[in-house]
């Protein structure tokens with residue numbers, strides 16, 4: 669079974685996550701908003717009382733070297749309210765900027781707040797994306813009916829994560845989860861997550877995969 673994982677919003681916490689992923693040669697996809705980065709690291713918001721900071725735009729290529737990059741829109745708005753030039757900027761210009769920053773093709777999109785409608789789908793498709801991630805459904809997920817509505821099985825903190833992973837291992841070719849590294853808010857959670865990455869990586873029936881490789 670192939671395991672795919674998506675991590676969103678590009679916070680400084682990704683540094684620790686990537687450290688773990690590299691240690692076990694685990695592949696992962698990072699969904700980024702290129703319009704929200706500044707020259708220096710910048711304060712983003714509070715999560716569970718902890719400050720979430722964004723990386724600086726200059727460190728992105730090095731931090732995410734070797735990982736898959738996914739377009740998460742320029743500035744993370746609800747895209748369903750947008751039209752015309754603004755919609756195009758959030759989707760097409762964002763993809764172009766990510767390709768310029770990382771010097772490689774960006775083929776995937778992730779809908780901010782999992783919000784999309786007919787015009788969003790059209791804009792994502794016409795900007796050249798081959799796949800897009802939407803809300804989780806937990807059931808059979810691959811191949812999706814529409815690659816622009818590709819659903820993960822679950823969030824990484826889903827209480828049934830383990831159950832769904834074991835179930836997918838028996839019945840499916842893919843297990844797909846998502847999350848934010850800033851949701852790892854305690855040492856305990858980091859240790860537990862690293863333990864799982866190590867365990868999954870040493871399972872001969874499991875292989876890490878990028879999403880582009882499923883749709884390319």
Ligand SMILES: [Zn+2]
Pocket residue numbers: 676677740744780781
């Ligand atoms: Zn997001």
